[in-house]
Amino acid sequence: MHNISVQMEHINKSFGALKANEDVNLKIYAGEVHALLGENGAGKSTLMNMLSGIYTPDSGSIYVEGNEVDFSSPKDSIKLGIGMIHQHFKLVDILTAKENVVLGQKARKKMDLTREIRELSDRYGLDIDPDKKVYEMSVGEKQTLEIIKVLYRGAKILIMDEPTAVLTPQEISRLFSIIRNMKKQGCAVIIITHKLNEVMEISDRITVLRKGRSIATVNTPEVELSALIEMMVGKKVDLAIKREKTASRNRLLVMDGVEVLDKDEKAVLKNITFDLSGGEILGVAGVAKSGQKELCECIAGLMRASRGRIFFQDENIVGRTPRDIIRLGIRMGFIPEDRLGMGLVGSMDIVHNIVLKDYQNQPGIFLKKEPCIRKAEKIVESLDIMTPDIYTPVKKLSGGNIQKVLLGREIDSDPKVLITAYPVRGLDIGASYRIYELLNEQKKKGVGILFIGEDLDVLMSLCDRIMVLCQGEITGIVDPDNVTKEEIGFLMAGETLGEESGNDKNN
Amino acid sequence: MESFLAAVIVAAMPLLYATVGEIMAERVGNLNLGVEGMMLMGAVIGFRAGLATGSPLIAVLGALAAGGAGGAIFALLTVSLRTNQVVTGLTLTIFGTGFAGLVGRSVVGVPLPLSVQEAFGNTAIPLLSDVPVVGRMFFDQDILVYLSFIMVIAVSFYYRKTRAGLNARAVGENAAAADASGINITLYKYANIIIGGALCGLGGAYMSLVTISAWQENIVAGRGWIAVALVIFASWKPGKAFFSALLFGALSIMGFRLQAMGISISQYLVDMIPYVATIVIVIISTHKNRKEDLPPGDLGNAYFREER
């Protein structure tokens, strides 16, 4: 058997109240390709960030080549031969490939540089033009450059964070052959991913993380896809969230063949067709970056659909300004990972944040704050928001309370359609349930709710139907009462369901 | 004509030093609007050092130290204490102006000792100065002019061919990438800003040691601000800075020449040209988007690696 390259034992890491990694164990051998699999928020990146020296574990030990190590900065881990290739490349655009490789390194003889790069390229099958400027490179080339950078610094253990997320199929095959070459050279490669098919194709062993814990480590040739999914999502937990049965009302929102392009003209949403009626909660499931944000922004008018139509009460709203869409009664509350980034003004108090959506409907040049003050008091009370007063700047509140303000504001405006994305991100159980209650109240009032969430158990308990997004496309719209959690997991991974049961595209 | 050309170089010197100095600060990502202040500090300290010791060398060193100190204050505030760069730079200018006025008060009108004056007089370089037209212009000048040629070449070389220069550029372009490559951001910023400040100080001292050979309040008269503009005009490149400084040096003495030649265009309209030209450059370069001519990517941004 090969020797152990890296061993992480009983790793614990918390950020405030959030336990990102709990008693995680991992063993990596030299010469293997090891996949770290898990849903969004499972703790994969956090774990690897500790290996690469960006974070330090709260407890537990890390061993590299048999010796226990203690990193205080990325430099330490680089010295031990660990190279991390991040999802967002750390390259300087206006410099050439050669210059980027050599950045921060002690000067060896200039002549050797080109030769060394050439040698690395040949050894690993990497194709790079050393004199090309980074801003002229394709995404695949940039990734290759990152790999060379890491190899040049003598990495024997490579960590790749979602490497195929930004590649074309051809580039993905090239990447895989590069990875195979590295294996042959005795390197250990750890791939963080949630793409099951790729994991099956390239990895030797898989470790599955779920909700911060390591669930199991398996040999790839011996495992079934369905077993993997079950490990990733776990068995269904009954959360006792009431699902109100309401009479079905008219269709409020219809999306028909919508396509949205990002600024690089890549399609982030493809052929989106679904409808949302009043009095229902339509859940949206999917791994991170499957297009949820773009879906929200598209409906809210912040991103323009390049194809297709969006009907709100029989009126096509594609191309309308966000202001118009707010006026029509469509409210969108998106909680981004950094929470404050969008939707709230941190330095302003609750009252002024309420004003944000409200003020346009007020006539005249002056802000009328009294109605907002009353609303603020109402929201603080009904949602039990912990704040010294309604005049405290929002950024001084704890994360959960910030979300309550955001959601409270959207709900309070009497929307017809409410789009809420990750509303319970980081909230404790009590606060989360309060949010579900609120959503149910809105549903009873006849509001159409689009609920984008991370927790499948919650989605299955709360929602009337669940739409699954994968890589910008709808892989299925299902009835939670007639489908298993694993089946949803399949849809999230991009597979299609075998049988027709539970598949409900046309409501 | 030849004397005009020679005068152009003299007019260009303060601009050249200051521009290259500011380029160094901006290329590591820090916009230092304190150039005028640093120039004044350098001018006054350089002058007083020369006055007190009679040594041209001490005068130059004094100017470098004063400018460097100004740069150090700026670096301390904007790099370590993360203050707003624009406000801090302006404050440095106000401080520098006040400081220079205060320190220079007692030596207004006092002439420099002969030893210093002679040291900064013209020394012709044999052979080269006999070249027609440009000979006298470039090679029959004072020692600080020759030093400036070396400076331009050295700084250019620094950025284009050395590791340290490459790392410095990375810091200014994309601090996160530089940090991930193991570069010590703080060290590079401090070093480049301080050296840049020192050069600005020397640029100011050129006025008090060479051009006017005396001290007057407001001796720099806004050249620091022109230098800030020239940095953009020169696309942050020392080589281009050389020609930019020459051009604007020429423009600044153009008005009188034109009048002498019988063309009556107000010197003040001519004075406007550098600024209008800079605006045009700024508009074009943002629009043209030729990556190499754009400002350093992280210019104006403070950097820190933060835990979640």
Added chain:
Amino acid sequence: MIKITKKTALPRRQEILIQIAAIILSLVCAGVVILCMGYDPLEAYYRILEGSVGTPMRIEETVTKVIPLTIVSMGILVAFKMKFWNIGGEGQIMMGAFGSALAALNLPDSLPAPLMLLCMMVSAVFFGALWAFIPAFFKVRFGTNETIFTLMMNYIAIKFVTYLQFGPWKDPNSGGFPKIEPFGANAVLPDFFGMHSGWILAVLSVVFVYVYMNYTKKGYEISVVGESLETARYAGMDIKAIIISAMIVSGGLCGLAGMIQTSAIEKTLTYTISGGYGFTAIITAWLGRLSAPVVALVCILFAMLLQGGSYIQVSMSLPASVADMIQGVILFFVLGSEFFMQYRISLRKKSSSKKEVA
């Protein structure tokens, strides 16, 4: 090793304490420099006070400085609230002064004073606003950097007025030094309560900006845009329009200050009329944390410092530039103190040494 982490926000009281500590520290530091120059710092500080508010005459002088400084600071405040770095205050003042002179020198002398003054004000505000509009337009349309643009516009404006003063607008009766024709009597701001009525405009500007920023929709939008473009977008705001309108207000206010300086102080147009207020206003606006009443207070203090500085020159033969230096030092310390309000420095011990695995 040293670890720097962001603090959860401090209560307001602590923040103020830190700032006061910074100011005291800076006065000590500046005092040391003065001492090194051979003067008595305590005497210097006393004289500054004496020179700025010691006699009614000196108070008037101080107020003369407070007025333009306050109005310009209000203008800068509006722009900075939006994170639009308007360094072009000097130029906007200048062009406002130009506009005011344009009206004063070209409209008939027989025009009744109130009307004339009104025309001058409108013209000044127009030109000041125009001078701010240009960089704003380019920023919005092409994304050009406003810091450099506005800075350059300063110099163009100053050179333009210099050109006028030495060229086409030169008064043939001026004798030795080129001047522009003095304004007619109807173009001079009358006194009101012992001071030229510019002070009314100063007070009005503070009130206006305070109300504008805190109670109107436009002011609210400016604050949101300044804080987070994403959030502004999300709320459906028209960001381009907001930037342009804010800059028009900013430049207009500076232009108004220019009008006051031409009408009440110089009673003509000169190329020194902006007097550095455009730059000082940046400092005062920042120190006042972009809150209108606080900025006004800071302006009063700064004007006292400026006036006291010129008095020191006479009474102690300390150059007036000592005021500049003190200003600079105070600001350095206050700027630096912000850091201690936002971040906590802690030491992190490196964990115990490595051990071998069996």
